[in-house]
Amino acid sequence: MFLQKIVAGVYGVNCYILGDDETKKCAVLDPGGSLDEILDTIKDNGFEIDYIILTHGHADHIGAVKDLKEKTNAKILAHEEEKFILNSSENNLSYMMGGAVEIEADEYLKDGQTIKLGNLELKIIHTPGHTPGCVCIKVDDILFTGDTLFAGSIGRTDLVGGNYDTILSSIKKLSNFNDELKVLPGHGPASKIGIEKSKNPFM
Template sequence: MFLQKIVAGVYGVNCYILGDEQTKKCAVLDPGGSLDEIIDIVENNEFKVDYIILTHGHGDHIGAVKELKQKTNAKILAHEDEKFILNSSKNNLTHMMGGAFEIEADEYLKDGQIVKIGNLELKIIHTPGHTPGCICIKVDDVLFTGDTLFAGSIGRTDLPGGDYDTILDSLDKLSNLDDNLKVLPGHGPASKISVEKSKNPYMQK
């Protein structure tokens, strides 16, 4: 499994390029910016981008989505409950970021769905709270958590569609996963489920 992180865009989003080295197919998770850097990594490793996968639809995570789709013709994937965010420049906050725009996904996902990238199987885990359609993505021993779970913290819940009690339910869902899973969040450093269960105050409520 090929995995490379880019701290993308002016808001410092963790964008991940996830690929299957055998089939040379890949996905780009949360391209918040830094389009040229993303393209360079894809081309230098001779990958074809099949999917652009959004853990959620806030402007800091979607800044390069349209340009990346134009260059690669990849399908945009997001959870079905994230239409509320993606389809509104007010709800996705791009109206506050200097260039309001909306996005329509090519395919809307459901909880438990499996997305295949070559030989890789990505399990979609619906974890609402930060937004209605937030997802985490499990592949092998890695869990991409977007803005649901950070090292030592969680995503804010005071934005459109956010709900504190709901995100706590989502954290409880994540706490039942394998303790050894590596947590790769949408911002900040990596962690592990076991570490967050023992040290993250929001996972102890």
């Protein structure tokens, strides 16, 4: 499995390029910016991008989506509850960040759905609270948590569609995973479920 993190855009989003080494199929998770670096990484490693997968639709996570779609024709995937965030520059806050970005996903996902990426299986885990359509993505021993779970913290809930009680329920859901499962969040350093269970006050 190929995995490369790019700290993308002015808000330092962790964009991940995930690929299957055998089939050379890859997905880009949360391309918040840094389009050229993303494209160069894909090209330099001989991959073909199939999917642009969004853990949620806030502006800092979607800044390069339109350009990446235009250049690669990869399918944009997001949870079905995130449509009203993606479709509105006010709801996704892009109108405050130097330009209105409004996106329509090619496919809207459901909780528990599995995406095939070459020989990899990506399981979609609906974790609302930061936004209604937030998802985590589990691949083997890795959990991409977007802005649901951070090392030592959780996502904010004071933006459109956010709900504190709901995110706590989502965090409880994640606590059921194996302690050794690696956590790769949308901002900041990596962690593990076991570390968060012992040190994160929200878990």
